[in-house]
Amino acid sequence: MKKVLMMIAFIAGLGLFARAQEKAKATPALRAAKQTKVLAKQLNLTNSQITQVNAVLLEQGKGLDSLKALKGTNDKKEQHYAHKLIRDNAQSKLEAILTPDQKTKYTAFVDAQRERKMARKKIEPAPAPKN
Template sequence: MLVLLAAVALTAGSVSAQTAPTQDRVLRQGQKGQGRMNMTPEQRADLQAQRLTKQLGLSADQATQVKSIALAEAQEMQSMRSNVMAGTDRRAAMQSMKATRDKYDTQLKAVLTPDQLTKYTQLREQQQERRQDGMENGKMKMKVKS
C-alpha cells in the first residue's frame, strides 16, 4: 500500500511539473510572431527588460529604466497599430513607427554602459541579418488574398 501511495505522489508531481509553463517557455512563446502580437504593452516591456537584462547583464537600476522605456514604447506602438487597423495611411504609419522606435532606442542607449552599448548594437545587427535572411529565404512571405 505504501509503494502504491508513493507511486501516485510521484506521478502527480511529475504531471503538474509538465503542465506548469516555465519562464523560459513563456519567453520563447512570446518571441514567436503571433504570441508577441497578443501581448499587452506591460508584458512586452517585461519581456524586453528580461531579455536585455540577461543578454547585457543590466543592473537592477538599469533594468527598471529599460522596463520604463520599453513600456512607454509599447504603449505608443500599440496606439499606432490601432490607428493602422482603423484605416490610417499605412506608409505614414510605418514612418511614424520607425521614428518612435528610433526615439526610444536613443533613450535606451543612454541607459547602457559603453560595453553594454557595443553588445546591444551587435545584437541588433544580428537580429536584422536574421530578419533579412528570413525574408530572402521566403520564411516571412506575406499572405496573398485570392
C-alpha cells in the same frame, strides 16, 4: 458510425477554437518585460538599468499599440513615419541608459537579430546605418 464521426469532428473543432484563443496578442507590459529580460541577460544590466529599460520599452509598446489602433485611418507613409519615430525615440533613450561597453554589445545583439530575421525571410540584409 455517423454519431462517432460527428463526435470526432465536434471534439476536433473544440480543439481548434481553444488553440485560437490561446494565441491572444501580448500586452505592451508583457512584451516589455520579455524584452527587458532578454536584454538584461545579454547586456548584464544593473537593477536600476533594468527598471529604466523596462519603462522605455513599455512606453514604446504603448505607442506602437496606439498606432495599430489607428491602422487604416491614416496614410501609410504617416504611419510608417510615426512608427519609425517611436522606435528611434526608444532607441535613443536606451542608448542613454547603457554604458559604452553595453552599447557595443547592444549594437551587436540588434545586428544579429536583424540578420536572423533576414535569413528567415531570405532577404539580403540592408547595410548598417552610418552614424
